[in-house]
Amino acid sequence: MEFLVAVAETQHFGRAAERLGVGLEELTRWSREVERETGLGLFERTVRRVRLTETGTRLEAGALAALAAVRGVTTLVESLRHGWSGSVALAYVPGSAHLVRGLVARVERDRVGLEVEPQSMWGVRALGSLGRGEVSFAVVRDPLPEEGVESLVLGAYRDRQVAVASPGPLAGREQIGLAEFEGQGFLLTEREVGPAVHDATVRFLAEHGVAPVWRHHRLQEQDQQLALVAAGVGSALVHPHEDEVLHPGVAVVPLREQGPEHRFHLVWRADDTSPLVTAVIAAAEAMTTGRRAAQRG
Incomplete structure (x- = not known):
């Protein structure tokens, strides 16, 4: 199975033999023997390279699945031996x-x-x-x-987008500047439950001289916060990693300013x-x- 996959991926007996750490003669002899034993034409040979036939390609798929299963068992043995179960x-x-x-x-x-x-x-x-x-x-x-x-x-990101109600005056913009939110409702996590997000959001708008009307909340899930945006309670900073960014009644628009950076630690x-x-x-x-x-x- 390993020989078959190596030949399929390299399309060359010499390179496949080098990858496998075997002699070229051994590999070419195997190719003839496997065709004889199976009664199938598996290889199309030319002077410069070798390709799998349609039959060989189907057999390769089975070989890949079998090798993955073998590796899975080997990994499981390793996990059990090290107490990883x-x-x-x-x-x-x-x-x-x-x-x-x-x-x-x-x-x-x-x-x-x-x-x-x-x-x-x-x-x-x-x-x-x-x-x-x-x-x-x-x-x-x-x-x-x-x-x-x-x-x-574990990773870091910047808030580069803002969620606004749609339809609404800001929903159709290609880009939004923070000045648009002066005196407007803006969602803010209660500090006692999310001090890092709370402080970063307040500091970010203050650094740009913007004073919104803060709408405090204790909601944990992004989708719940976006529901408030859709209801017209206020806008919210979001970032492109969240799957939940798409929400009925919400438009996500890029910020003109570079948002605050957040680092995540394991x-x-x-x-x-x-x-x-x-x-x-x-x-x-x-x-x-x-x-x-x-x-x-």
């Missing part, structure tokens, strides 16, 4: 869902048998749950507790060295390292 709870703040989905997918891929159970909640509650041992991880914004935790930066208790926790940390480190490498490339 089980589940961990993770609390995450609004706005970080896209990062949490990426982390969960990475854990499922690299640590078969380990499940991450995400729970959405505001930062203060998330850190409280972490401290009480109700969850093993929290994804929160700055600031972080000064003692008792370890962390890594946080865990410093004294928690369990295999499940260290496995998730390793997956998060691999995910962030891979993202930085891709950005440099």
Whole structure:
């Protein structure tokens, strides 16, 4: 199966042999033997390259599925051997869902048998749950507790868009400046539940000399906040990562100014060295390292 896939991907016996670490003679002999044993024509050979026939391509699909299954079993054995079988709870703040989905997918891929159970909640509650041992991880914004935790930066974003009621005077704009919101309703998270979002939003508008009419709320989900926008309660800063940005009665328009930056941290208790926790940390480190490498490339 590995020989077949290598030949299909390289379209060359020599390059396939080099990738597999086998001799060219061994690979070409195998190609003749597999056709003879199966009674199928699998290869179209030319002087310069080799291609799979339609039959060979169908067989390759089966080989890829079988190899993936074998790798899955191997990974599961590794997970069980290292004590990675089980589940961990993770609390995450609004706005970080896209990062949490990426982390969960990475854990499922690299640590078969380990499940991450995400729970959405505001930062203060998330850190409280972490401290009480109700969850093993929290994804929160700055600031972080000064003692008792370890962390890594999982990602960052800027609020680059604003949600406004549609239809409405601002809904059809290609771009909106903050001055448009002077004296207008603007949604603001209560500080006691989301201090980072609250402070960043207030500071951002103040730095640009804009004084809106703040509409305080304690809503946790983006979709709930957008429902207030649709009802005409006020506008709201949003960013392009949220799936819930699309909402009936709401238009999302780019901001002329560069919005405040938010950093998301994966946080865990410093004294928690369990295999499940260290496995998730390793997956998060691999995910962030891979993202930085891709950005440099």
